[in-house]
Amino acid sequence: xxxxxxxxxxxxxxxxxxxxxxxxxxxxxxxxxxxxxxxxxxxxxxxxxxxxxxxxxxxxxxxxxxxxxxxxxxxxxxxxxxxxxxxxxxxxxxxxxxxxxxxxxxxxxxx
Amino acid sequence: xxxxxxxxxxxxxxxxxxxxxxxxxxxxxxxxxxxxxxxxxxxxxxxxxxxxxxxxxxxxxxxxxxxxxxxxxxxxxxxxxxxxxxxxxxxxxxxxxxxxxxxxxxxxxxxxxxx
Numbered sequence: 266x267x268x269x270x271x272x273x274x275x276x277x278x279x280x281x282x283x284x285x286x287x288x289x290x291x292x293x294x295x296x297x298x299x300x301x302x303x304x305x306x307x308x309x310x311x312x313x314x315x316x317x318x319x320x321x322x323x324x325x326x327x328x329x330x331x332x333x334x335x336x337x338x339x340x341x342x343x344x345x346x347x348x349x350x351x352x353x354x355x356x357x358x359x360x361x362x363x364x365x366x367x368x369x370x371x372x373x374x375x376x
Numbered sequence: 377x378x379x380x381x382x383x384x385x386x387x388x389x390x391x392x393x394x395x396x397x398x399x400x401x402x403x404x405x406x407x408x409x410x411x412x413x414x415x416x417x418x419x420x421x422x423x424x425x426x427x428x429x430x431x432x433x434x435x436x437x438x439x440x441x442x443x444x445x446x447x448x449x450x451x452x453x454x455x456x457x458x459x460x461x462x463x464x465x466x467x468x469x470x471x472x473x474x475x476x477x478x479x480x481x482x483x484x485x486x487x488x489x490x491x
Contacts, residue, residue, distance in 0.1 A: 297478075299479075303419075306413075306464060306485070306487075307484060307485070308380075308466050308468075308482035308484050309419070309468075309482045310378070310482070311479055311480065311481060314479065352419075356478065358478070362407075362409075362424070362470065362478045362480070363409065363421040363424060363434055364409075364411075364468075364480060366418055366419035366420075367418075368418065
């Protein structure tokens with residue numbers, strides 16, 4: 266599985282967009298990019314995933330570069346409840362779909 | 377609410393004891409995964425079951441075992457417990473491990489404290 270690199274921490278002001286980067290330069294063609302977040306010690310929460318096209322849902326947008334070596338998760342209007350650890354995970358499309366969590370990015374949303 | 381339920385929420389036990397953690401997947405999900413989150417190791421994959429059969433193993437200790445029952449709920453058994461087994465244990469489920477229906481949804485976890 267491809268390894269990901271994320272900044273250990275970031276912060277943004279409430280109401281502003283939060284842009285969380287992820288580097289996955291060794292990603293292969295059959296690997297998806299998934300984003301999860303964990304608020305305090307709750308169970309990880311699925312946010313969004315993509316293969317090569319940009320994706321958007323009610324929670325966030327995912328921008329994947331054309332070469333697929335990096336991506337950015339965008340929370341368009343961050344709220345205090347978005348304070349969490351965000352994990353970018355590359356997942357191979359085979360029968361075993363284990364998630365390999367790195368250290369993630371600790372996002373602090375400031376009032 | 378992800379639809380995945382885990383019981384108990386908290387468990388306190390002593391070293392050497394055995395405990396069983398239970399997980400009920402989302403309705404319709406065939407695959408169950410177990411993860412351990414400790415302070416020093418982060419979130420680690422333990423084991424995966426699909427429709428009653430073991431599909432993949434991660435860094436699961438020999439003292440730990442799991443199974444998935446015909447009704448698709450799963451149990452994680454931890455025996456000869458040590459202090460270092462204190463952690464959060466999460467269960468996740470997905471519709472199918474293959475194809476595009478792979479998204480895993482996590483339960484709220486069981487917090488295990490071994491004294």
